[in-house]
Amino acid sequence: MQAAPPLARVEGAALSYRDRPALSGVDLVLERGTTLALLGPNGAGKTSLIRLLAGRLRPDAGSVRVLGGDPQSDRGTRRTIGFVPQEIALYPRLTVAENLDVFARLAGLPRRERREAVAAVLGRCALAAVTDRIVATLSGGYQRRVNIAASLLASPDLILLDEPTQGVDLEARAAIHAVLASLRAGGAGLVVSTHDFSEAERLADRVAILADGTIRREGSLTELMRPLTSAPPEHEAVLEGVLDAAAEAALRRAGFSPLDGDHRLWRADHGAAGGLDGAALLAALRQAGVPAAEIRVRRPGLEALYRDVLAAAPPLETAA
Structure with missing residues (x-):
């Protein structure tokens, strides 16, 4: 008996924009009930990969299959996919319910099914309190939840999300995370592109780190993080003043x-702080003229793995 195909499979996918490579030789497999976090710097190819999986783009080489079908050419396959773009893709002058009804029609749902589908996603995404609100009057967090709800109307098997919590507050982020966790628990497969390492650690079963259009490291989050459990702690120096040349050298x-992005924070990892504990390190830096307000000590996490992978740029490795 032939085994069922995985939820999604990408083999040797390559894609270019105006002769500029965006993806090169990407291989990826996703099973049902699994959340894959895509990590990488801007321009790494995360959005391109998501759009290939959504059928919005066709690879120049290689293949993309969802449940064995081609999402770019097969309408039936596309119906099994929910795509949540980074931008808010809603009608701002319509209510939440009106938006969802429009998207249910676009998804091809028969009239008798539309009302039930809209009611179901309103409940799943905790939107009952804003059903009759005009979308333009909603907070960014609610708009993102409506954006996600619109992708769920046809009960997709694969849900693709590009920066789903960008620009939202902690309460909205927690609400979105709860929605995504419930989808995974229900057997859907999720691919989430994010720059938020804590979000990836919270949501993902598997992680793929992209750079320059290739996957540099991919595998289960547990196995990828295992070597970090015995790694030396990281130290962050929080500065309260401007560095002069001598302090920076120290x-x-x-x-x-x-x-990057915060001149007040400096980090030392892999035990580079000389083996000193936080208090001793703070005293030593201050004695050397560094305007340090505090030293934060923490166990290395996914961000440390990410930095190491990008710095070393190793070939693709897979952790089972």
């Missing part, structure tokens, strides 16, 4: 480097 000698 920080770098201690193994610290600045974090």
